[in-house]
Amino acid sequence: MTIAILGGGLSGLALARLLHEKGHDVVVLEAETAYGGLCRSKTEQGFTFDIGGSHIIFSRDTEVLLFMRKMIERNEQRNDRNTKIFYKGHYVKYPFENGLSDLPEKDRFFCINEFVKMHVAVEKGELPAPQNFCEWIYYTFGKGIAECYMVPYNEKIWKFPTDQMSLHWVDGRIPRPPIEDVIKSAIGISTEGYTHQSVFSYPLDGGIEALVDAIAEPIWDKIRTGFRVTSVRKKDGVFEISNGSEVIVADQFISTIPVQHLVAALDNVPISVKEACAALRYNAIVCVNIGIQGEVPDISWLYIPEIALGMTNRISFPSNYSAHAAPGGCGSVLAEITHQPGDEVSRMDDAALIDQVVTTLEAMHILTKEQIVYSSVERQPYAYVVYDLDYQKNIAIVKDYCSTAGIPLVGRFSQFEYLNMDGCLRSVLDFVAQRMDS
Ligand SMILES: Cc1cc2nc3c(=O)[nH]c(=O)nc-3n(C[C@H](O)[C@H](O)[C@H](O)COP(=O)(O)OP(=O)(O)OC[C@H]3O[C@@H](n4cnc5c(N)ncnc54)[C@H](O)[C@@H]3O)c2cc1C
Secondary structure, three states: OEEEEEOOEHHHHHHHHHHHHOOOEEEEEOOOOOOEHHHOEEEEOOEEEEOOOOOOEOOOOHHHHHHHHHHOHHHEEEEEOOOEEEEOOEEEEOOHHHOHHHOOHHHHHHHHHHHHHHHHHHHOOOOOOOOOHHHHHHHHHHHHHHHHHHHHHHHHHHOOOHHHEOOOOOOOOOOOOOHHHHHHHHHOOOOOOOHHHOEEEEEOOOOOHHHHHHHHHHHHHHEEOOOOOOEEEEEOOEEEEEOOOOEEEEOEEEEOOOHHHHHHHEOOOOHHHHHHHHOOEEEEEEEEEEEEEOOOOOOOEEEOOOHHHOOOOEEEOHHHHOOOOOOOOEEEEEEEEEEOOOOHHHHOOHHHHHHHHHHHHHHOOOOOHHHEEEEEEEEEEEEEEEOEOOHHHHHHHHHHHHHHOOOOEOOOOOOOOOOOHHHHHHHHHHHHHHHOOO
């Protein structure tokens, strides 16, 4: 029996490997000329960059974390997280609520005072439960932290108003700080937040792609690149999967490609499902990669909530993740700009994007133009799922349809959920255990 796996990102490759190990005949159909999806990396002039934005290996899920670390075991650099938020020229420890002592005095008072006031009001039951993401931010952090960081940063990354976003996803994803930690942080006693990520791994050589390379190694000959699935039809008990010029026949298929691509490839999809699918929101991302002669700050990554500093929402320093990510004497910076399909950013050419990022980095005193020895731009159409208020209604319609049609969905844009690599691998492991072991 042949199982076709649509999409050769982390999810598709991990699925293929596990099914292959169980004796199934698999074929991975990947649209791009290289597999890896968001987990691809490139090395040019001695600089290695992740092309789907900066990736690190971490997880609360011990089984998945061990799996990922095992895959890169002879190629692993362990790092202590040193992450900051750039706020009015200050480097504030991340998460923001654990770094209040780094704020200017007035802002520190504003944040701690409002945090305590909100906490007391919530404890006394004086506030109605939050109904959207914006209300949740105020309810959890108070007006100070909300207005100095949480709302501006989130609106910058999501490119969407927080009061039009659902809050079903925040628990477990955005740390809820204990009040003692926030008070300690405001008076300068060091505390850590988001501790499952305070130490992270990264491949020494090859960037994050080294992880997918290791996963793909036993199944290289099962991967078809350059095969963009455009139609899937059931005929005489088998599936005919086509890219418009060639047909692959499979007894079963599993989709890891964006649901939008899957729905477009299927016949006779009801209009209500097509409409629900079209209404699902997501962001694209532009990554601007810069290599410099000289050092970069000793920081893992840096959030930039201020709109005045330009379009970049986050920068990371790959040369701090791996000693091999930049040539000797050089450092590297990866700037991420999320955007909406078809907006101003998507119309900017590479030179304009690099210019925009260099202006930001110069304003932050991270580098000077003269230090730059390398630059490039990467674009990914699918980067983040955006949870608007209709998300749960729309995704339920799409998933119900796929489930009734017997189409398994595995992966970030296939399940259309904010899944990190660990979440994708958890879905893969569960799918194989529950659906393929019987
Ligand atoms: C900016 C950014 C930073 C991130 N940082 C981290 C991090 O630090 N740690 C972490 O754990 N996770 C991180 N992630 C999440 C991580 O990238 C994803 O969870 C993971 O890569 C998703 O893998 P996937 O295979 O499900 O999807 P994808 O990587 O999107 O793979 C889907 C594949 O399907 C292919 N495809 C699409 N359409 C078709 C078609 N019609 N036919 C055939 N193939 C098709 C695509 O080309 C792609 O290769 C980050 C994501 C982003 C955007």
